Amino acid sequence: MKIALIAHDGKKADMVHFLSGFRKRLISTDVELYATGTTGSHIEKSGIPVKKLLSGPLGGDAQIAAMVAQKELSMVIFFRDPLDKHPHEPDVQMLMRLCDVHNIPLATNPASAELMIKQLIAKI
């Protein structure tokens, strides 16, 4: 299964911390991780393999939105920073809208991501 990972700058450390709790299962199970560029670099540095797309402001959110529209993803984890502004906010809105259009699970904070990923990983 394919899972997409995105974190705004203020949430990248939270993303790495969150994934570290599932490191063994994410590496050893049949999971392919995709991430926007800078988020992916942080994840890679933590020792978890991930396929990196473009950076968010350069189209990475849009690439993940396209994967959602093509029903390629089992889940999107998007740790948004609600206290910061983002020049590519339209892309962020598009991604979240398409998750709703295609009924793809979307977790926007660690508490919801934990509930969802435990359920998903239990299936494989």
Ligand SMILES: O=C(CO)COP(=O)(O)O
């Ligand atoms: O901007 C982002 C999400 O909207 C994340 O992009 P980066 O992972 O490239 O920082």
